[in-house]
Each structure stands twice: as C-alpha cells, then as structure tokens.
Amino acid sequence: xxxxxxxxxxxxxxxxxxxxxxxxxxxxxxxxxxxxxxxxxxxxxxxxxxxxxxxxxxxxxxxxxxxxxxxxxxxxxxxxxxxxxxxxxxxxxxxxxxxxxxxxxxxxxxxxxxxxxxxxxxxxxxxxxxxxxxxxxxxxxxxxxxxxxxxxxxxxxxxxxxxxxxxxxxxxxxxxxxxxxxxxxxxxxxxxxxxxxxxxxxxxxxxxxxxxxxxxxxxxxxxxxxxxxxxxxxxxxxxxxxxxxxxxxxxxxxxxxxx
Numbered sequence: 001x002x003x004x005x006x007x008x009x010x011x012x013x014x015x016x017x018x019x020x021x022x023x024x025x026x027x028x029x030x031x032x033x034x035x036x037x038x039x040x041x042x043x044x045x046x047x048x049x050x051x052x053x054x055x056x057x058x059x060x061x062x063x064x065x066x067x068x069x070x071x072x073x074x075x076x077x078x079x080x081x082x083x084x085x086x087x088x089x090x091x092x093x094x095x096x097x098x099x100x101x102x103x104x105x106x107x108x109x110x111x112x113x114x115x116x117x118x119x120x121x122x123x124x125x126x127x128x129x130x131x132x133x134x135x136x137x138x139x140x141x142x143x144x145x146x147x148x149x150x151x152x153x154x155x156x157x158x159x160x161x162x163x164x165x166x167x168x169x170x171x172x173x174x175x176x177x178x179x180x181x182x183x184x185x186x187x188x189x190x191x192x193x194x195x196x197x198x199x200x201x202x203x204x205x206x207x208x209x210x211x212x213x214x215x216x217x218x219x220x221x222x223x224x225x226x227x228x229x230x231x232x233x234x235x236x237x238x239x240x241x242x243x244x245x246x247x248x249x250x251x252x253x254x255x256x257x258x259x
Contacts, residue, residue: 071096073143079150133159161236168258184248
C-alpha cells in the first residue's frame with residue numbers, strides 16, 4: 001500500500017459543494033460527513049433499514065449477483081461501512097479471496113471490525129480508514145471495486161471514479177449502489193412525504209439524531225440523476241457504463257469496466 005495525494009482538482013477559492021441542501025466550502029465537506037457517520041455508526045444498519053424499508057439488503061444482494069465474484073479475486077469496497085458487501089463477497093468466494101474495506105470514518109471501520117469478529121471472520125478482510133478520493137492503494141490492486149451508499153457523500157465524484165479506475169486491473173469493474181431518483185409516477189410524491197416528514201422523526205426517536213437523517217435525505221435529492229452519473233462514468237474512462245433502477249429508482253446500480 002502507499003499513500004497518494006488527492007487526485008481531485010484544487011477548487012477555486014469561491015467554489016462550494018453541496019452538503020445536503022447547504023452549500024459549503026469543499027475543504028469542509030469531508031469533516032461534516034465524518035461527523036454525520038460518527039453520529040450514526042453504531043446504528044448504521046438501523047439507518048439503512050429506515051431509509052429503505054429494509055430493502056437495502058436485497059439491493060446489496062443484487063449488487064453481488066451482478067458482480068459475480070470469483071475465487072482468488074481482490075475486492076476493494078469503498079465507504080465499506082459495516083462490511084455488508086465484503087462479507088457477502090467472502091461468502092460467495094467461500095473465503096478464497098481478499099476484501100479490503102476503505103471507509104472515511106474510523107468509527108464505521110471500528111463497527112465493521114467488531115461485526116467481522118462477531119461473525120468469526122478473522123481472515124480475508126482488511127480495514128482501512130481512508131478517503132475514496134485518494135485511495136491509499138497501489139495501481140491495479142483490485143479485480144473489482146464496489147461502493148454502496150457512499151458516492152453521494154463525497155466532495156468530488158469525478159475523483160472517486162478516477163481513483164476506482166486507477167486501482168482496478170484491466171478487465172475489472174466498478175459497481176456503485178446508491179439511493180437515486182424515483183422514475184415511477186406517483187411513487188416520487190409518496191417517497192418525498194416519507195423522506196422529509198417521517199424519516200427525520202423516526203431518526204430522532206430511534207437514534208436521537210434527526211439532523212443526520214435529514215442530511216442523508218437531502219444528499220439523495222442533490223445526487224446526479226441516473227443518466228448524468230452514467231455519463232460521468234464514461235467521462236472518467238470507464239467503458240460500457242450502464243445502470244439498473246431498483247425499486248422504481250429509489251436506488252440504482254451503476255457500473256463501468258476498466259480496459
């Protein structure tokens with residue numbers, strides 16, 4: 001492994017980036033995001049259950065189905081949180097592979113390590129506290145790179161795409177699972193009602209933290225639509241970029257190949 005400088009372009013002094021519905025200085029966003037996930041780390045699974053109605057587990061299964069991992073692969077899971085994707089990967093390759101979890105928030109890494117120990121997963125997974133915009137891994141490390149529910153929280157999406165492509169071996173694929181934009185008529189209004197009026201109240205009742213949940217909802221609404229993100233994959237050199245809507249577009253799977 002090696003530490004690398006951030007590959008993102010240096011922002012102009014007056015440039016801002018979205019943090020929910022707020023606009024903040026680029027240099028401030030990572031710390032704000034880390035604060036959100038420090039707050040929800042121990043209840044991260046509860047958070048995803050609340051935000052998706054528990055369906056996030058099926059979406060993650062769909063991601064692994066699409067990936068079709070093989071024995072001997074090295075997987076790098078960005079924003080790997082509590083380890084769901086990496087644990088599923090290791091199960092599918094029957095332990096004959098290596099998963100590297102890279103997450104910005106040390107509190108999330110700690111929760112993931114504890115979960116691995118509780119499950120008896122003592123080999124085959126490595127945990128790194130690191131930024132997906134400047135991944136502390138060598139070129140060509142991974143056979144596959146995944147990122148579930150993390151891309152909307154970064155400062156520079158393009159930097160993450162470039163870094164994911166850099167650490168992939170030729171023939172590897174980057175898969176992103178993310179909350180997205182509803183495409184079914186009528187569902188969008190129901191989803192907005194739930195997201196903005198009900199979810200923060202549940203977050204307050206369950207986790208004592210309505211604001212973090214409100215940010216997470218707002219971050220979804222400011223995330224690029226499906227076709228725009230597909231184009232960003234192409235702009236950063238991925239070939240055959242594509243996406244698949246899940247649950248009417250509440251979430252979407254995006255992918256592209258490194259050649």
